[in-house]
Amino acid sequence: MGYFDVPEIDYTRYSNRQLAAVPLAVLGVALLVLTGSFLLFGTPVQLGMDFAGGTELTVQTTATEGEIPEAFEEEPESVQSVASEENQYIVQFTSTDQEALSEQAEANLQQDGDAEIIQQVSSTSASFGEQTQQTALLGIAVAFLGMSVLAFVLFRTFVPSIAIVASAFSDIVIPLAFMSIVGIPLSLGTVAALLMLIGYSVDSDILLNNHVLRRSGDFYESTHRAMRTGVTMTVTSMMAMLVMGVAAWLFGVELLSSIGIILFVGLAADLMNTYMLNLSLLRWYKFHGVAR
Numbered sequence: 001m002g003y004f005d006v007p008e009i010d011y012t013r014y015s016n017r018q019l020a021a022v023p024l025a026v027l028g029v030a031l032l033v034l035t036g037s038f039l040l041f042g043t044p045v046q047l048g049m050d051f052a053g054g055t056e057l058t059v060q061t062t063a064t065e066g067e068i069p070e071a072f073e074e075e076p077e078s079v080q081s082v083a084s085e086e087n088q089y090i091v092q093f094t095s096t097d098q099e100a101l102s103e104q105a106e107a108n109l110q111q112d113g114d115a116e117i118i119q120q121v122s123s124t125s126a127s128f129g130e131q132t133q134q135t136a137l138l139g140i141a142v143a144f145l146g147m148s149v150l151a152f153v154l155f156r157t158f159v160p161s162i163a164i165v166a167s168a169f170s171d172i173v174i175p176l177a178f179m180s181i182v183g184i185p186l187s188l189g190t191v192a193a194l195l196m197l198i199g200y201s202v203d204s205d206i207l208l209n210n211h212v213l214r215r216s217g218d219f220y221e222s223t224h225r226a227m228r229t230g231v232t233m234t235v236t237s238m239m240a241m242l243v244m245g246v247a248a249w250l251f252g253v254e255l256l257s258s259i260g261i262i263l264f265v266g267l268a269a270d271l272m273n274t275y276m277l278n279l280s281l282l283r284w285y286k287f288h289g290v291a292r
Helices: 016-041 098-108 126-155 158-182 188-214 219-250 254-287
Strands: 054-060 078-081 088-093 118-124
Touching (some): 016 158, 016 254, 054 098, 098 118, 126 158, 126 188, 158 188, 158 254, 188 219, 188 254, 219 254
Antiparallel strands (some): 054 088, 054 118
16 A cells, blocks of 8 residues: 655745745736636636526437537537437537527437437526526635634634635635636536535644644644645545546546546645645744734
8 A cells, every 4th residue: 555655844944925925926816817707708707507597408319529519500508428328418508498499409410210319408597597606606605704703713813814714715716717717617516616625725724723823842843743634635635536537527427527626726726825825824923923
């Protein structure tokens, strides 16, 4: 069985500004990406059908994936093959006129033997999608607020608590910017991934803060003890999420693939934010701040 040995980093070689510079620069770039996307497209991240509304058709046809868009008057948002079913595709549209889209599919797509062309159809209205979007964003806001309150209740001092909040904020913003760049839409499933990242972030940051502020030992010794547990836990989770994302992509399960990749990126950001941004704030608090 392999053994993952967390190296002991000589943090004395780096100033607090140097440690904080990298995660803050990455956060700044992520905010610029989200701002640019909002100015260009009206939303920081592309909205999925759950939030924007639209129609999803599951069709069984001998037409190729490239020929399917030609069967419809409206250009599909996406065409995805179903790995578990031969000649079956999921076609998504921004239009909510499922009757017209179904008629076009029946008239223009080639039938696969005796199978019905339309296997399944679902539609979400724009107004319902907007309500769902507001509910999901409220859920993220409540979770983030609850996490912030928990941090202040646990440590009851400003700097250690704000370090946890800042790290968690960056852990959410960086994956959102990644989603905007690679075109992963915001849906109920990806919102769930973002909520999980809040939990992961709080876990690793509280672990570090507890070891440094509440346990005996030198600052750097306490930091390394926290890293042995925290880094091992996070890297293991990253590998699990990467395997899940790749496997889901190979089998054509787009939502699971998106969740796995988002969590992988978010956990990588959490490593950086916890052991650079959070640590720099803790060290300043411990040696130069109000804790001196």
